[in-house]
Amino acid sequence: MSQPLIEAQSLTKRYGKTIALHEVDMQVTNGITGLLGPNGAGKSTAMKICLGLLKPTAGEATVLGEKPYENITIRTRLGYMPEHDCLPDFVTASEFLSHMAQVSGIPPKHARTRAADMLRHVGLDEERYRHIKEYSTGMKQRVKLAQALVHDPIMVLLDEPTAGLDPAGREEMLELVRRTGRDFGINIMLSSHLMGDVESTCDRIIVIEGGAIIEQGAVADFTQESATYHIDVDDRREAVVAALAQRGIEATVNSGSLVVRLQADEQLDHVRDALAESQARVRRLAPARGKLADIFRRTAT
């Protein structure tokens, strides 16, 4: 396993009597990591501590091997895209990005080149000399992403990058995030309250709720095939249930489908035999996949 980019141990943040983060232990490694949780779960607080904007009440966090609230120079290698509006009105995107690159430590000549390159990568090449005020919401969101990447950070933190976008704009933004992580090789921590965004974009996931981590791991682990199978038949459903019962397999009905939970792979043969015996017309026999929503359901129960 590679060296963690972000590591938190017993990280706690209190605002008066309100606990925003409670003894959080987490590791963020290479790739795209999703920080998933409902509003008020503590995602933004965790990001602000990682950026060094907040100091933890207890515990500690290291980012790129340094404590971010003690050594702010690491921000030359970090990018951040806030959720809220953060762009000036009467400045061109090109000029704005060039300035932001310079404030991040890039010399003026290189900053101009980087600004032009980044605007091309986010699809704003043609519009780069227009005032940002004239941009649509989707274009502004892309400028926000570009300013976070313009100084070529090792890691970028994206706070709700699809907020306020329509479905098409949302998919474009997620595609840009995927390209940033996979083609540009920039590590990403993406916070979102939308499971679909995290599931379709991230390699790893950290689920946070009420200021505490409730799950973390590879997205594939949460969405892998399970031992539960869905069977859809056009007719003779009762005969199928009876045939399965004769073979010691209990079937339940859920949303019109028969659901069976198998103890071993060999039981699939019994399912095949039961379907053949009942002479039902089979439309689907498929393993169920886990969903990220199951994590929240498990926590609730």
Place this chain on the structure above:
Amino acid sequence: MTEAQGEIYDLGYQHYAGPRGGRLHAVRSLWVNSFRTTLGLGRGGRAKILPVLMSLVIVAPPAVYLVFAAVLGIGEQASHADFFEIMLLLLLLFSAIMAPELLIPDRRNGVTTLYLVRPLKAVEYVAARWSAFLCVTLAITLFAHVLVLAGNMLLAVSAWDYLRDNWRAIPAFVLTAVIITVFVTTIPLAVSAFTERRAYAAAFVISVFIITTPMSALLTVEDCSLARPQDAGSGAVVDEEPRAAIDGFSQGAVYFECRRLTGEYAKWFVLLDAGRAPTHLGDLLFDDDEQDDYALLVAELPRAVPIAWYALLVLGPGAALIWRYRSLKT
């Protein structure tokens, strides 16, 4: 039609392998940006109108003086202290209008967050903005005084003799310019840190200086109408009934003691005229003999008081400005 002779390759994303600066580089970049923003450089024509116009208005009095001295050879050699008094109001107007431009748009548009997630501390952000603004204002002020100096040299019999005899005026006007520009830049920036509207910030600063001058004058005005007549020699009260003084303070052997409205406290109330705090320090530097009411009353106070008052007027807003940005929610 010519045949294609080359191909365009998309090299994809290129990582940056060049030099990288740290915090000092970040502060310097913001300083340059602030300097350009103050003068409207790199922006459209409309953004340049106000700063250019205001700068011309500030430089106009010394420029007119120089033209009269150089072309027409008329006029008397002017005092730098007098020009500072004329320029103070213009510099205040310039600062009140331009200072909000440096801080308010960043906060209103949320850009401050992007600065504070870069290698910049809140204090460094404020310091870069303030020092760039100070440099622009100082440059305009010094340029105006170089014109005054040139005018004085042209009106003298020998320019070099004038310079040799009056060289001390140069460090004096440089120091006074620093005192005045620190004052006129800090207060408007501090006010701009607490409002989202540029017009409110400008109006507030201008109003404060417009209101405090007559307020101070009102509280320290000499009131002879209720004076009790005294014997000019002994000073004994000759009539218990207050009488109005006519044509001055003494009538024959009877002397009318005029009193200031706030009596003994007038020397403190005069300090309310905040705009005079920096120019008074300048007067002290120039050993200006002209003694107006303000100077007469302040002279009754220990010498450290006007200096401490000036320091308070600058450091107070300066501390408020830093506190505001350190406690800013990002």
